Amino acid sequence: MKSLAALVLALLSAATLLAQHQTFAVNPDASQVKMKLNTTHEVVNGTFHVQSGSINFDRTHPSISGIVVVAAGSGKTGNGSRDKKMNKEILKVNQFATVSFEPNAYSGTIAASGDSTIQVSGVFTLLGTAHDLTIPMQIHIDGSRATAKAQFVVPYVQWGVKNPSFFIWKAQNDVAIDLTLIGDIAG
Numbered sequence: 001m002k003s004l005a006a007l008v009l010a011l012l013s014a015a016t017l018l019a020q021h022q023t024f025a026v027n028p029d030a031s032q033v034k035m036k037l038n039t040t041h042e043v044v045n046g047t048f049h050v051q052s053g054s055i056n057f058d059r060t061h062p063s064i065s066g067i068v069v070v071a072a073g074s075g076k077t078g079n080g081s082r083d084k085k086m087n088k089e090i091l092k093v094n095q096f097a098t099v100s101f102e103p104n105a106y107s108g109t110i111a112a113s114g115d116s117t118i119q120v121s122g123v124f125t126l127l128g129t130a131h132d133l134t135i136p137m138q139i140h141i142d143g144s145r146a147t148a149k150a151q152f153v154v155p156y157v158q159w160g161v162k163n164p165s166f167f168i169w170k171a172q173n174d175v176a177i178d179l180t181l182i183g184d185i186a187g
Contacts, residue, residue, distance in 0.1 A: 020060040022187035023144055026053025026068060030182040033070055040170040044082070048099075049074035050062045053181060055103060059110050064103045064120065068181065072099050078094055084139040090162050092127060101133070113141050124154070141185065 031050040036043060048070050055066035075082055087093045087119050102110035108118030116139045124133040137150045157163050157173035165171045 019149075021056065021058045022059065022185050024053075024055040024066075024148070024181075024183055024185050026050060026055070026181050027185040028052060032180050034178040036079065036176040036178070037164075038172045039165075040168065043112045044077050044171075046075050048072075048076075050181065051098060057106070059112070062106050064122075066104050066171070067100055067102045070099045071126070072090035072097055085164065090164055096127050098125075101135075106137075110139060111141065113143070115140050120150075122183075126154070126159055127161060129160060138187075144184050144186065146183060146185045150177075152177055152179075 013168055023056070028050045031053070033048040033050060036138040038044075038048075039137065045047040049070040051071045051074075053066070053068035055064060055068070068140045072091045073087050075083060075086055075091070091099075093121060103120045103122035105121045106118045107121075108116065109116060110116045118137050118139065119134055120137050121132070123130045125131070133152070135150045135152045137148055139149075142148045153174045153176055155174045163171055
């Protein structure tokens with residue numbers, strides 16, 4: 001009888017732990033990446049398309065994994081010649097079709113519903129090179145729907161990406177990113 005009670009307790013404990021593991025499936029069509037690059041003559045605003053994303057996380061332990069992939073060649077700034085140069089010379093999309101972020105840890109608490117703020121650490125891959133990055137993220141969960149928002153800076157020149165400056169038009173060495181991921185949570 002004691003062994004049956006121990007088995008039932010173990011199964012209930014395992015079920016509780018498994019219930020904490022969830023997957024956030026990103027909806028690429030509802031999600032967006034905005035960028036802002038300050039220059040001497042203007043502020044360049046643009047958007048990129050989220051290609052895919054799936055994040056596995058556990059509420060009981062700061063365990064997180066998965067990947068968010070952005071199509072490098074999808075950048076649009078409202079200036080066709082600038083976009084062509086960005087794709088060819090800056091982002092080298094013929095060699096590096098995607099930019100990605102793979103989370104590997106988080107700090108903070110993810111609430112079962114409502115709003116949460118966490119710090120997500122992981123690997124940001126740009127031009128095929130991995131860079132450690134920690135991103136502050138605001139999460140809103142409403143039933144099975146979730147929104148994750150983050151604002152952070154990518155020091156692209158420090159990371160080996162060419163600065164697009166020319167003649168008297170000078171660009172800053174970092175770009176501000178405003179990320180919104182929308183999708184469903186299951187698990």
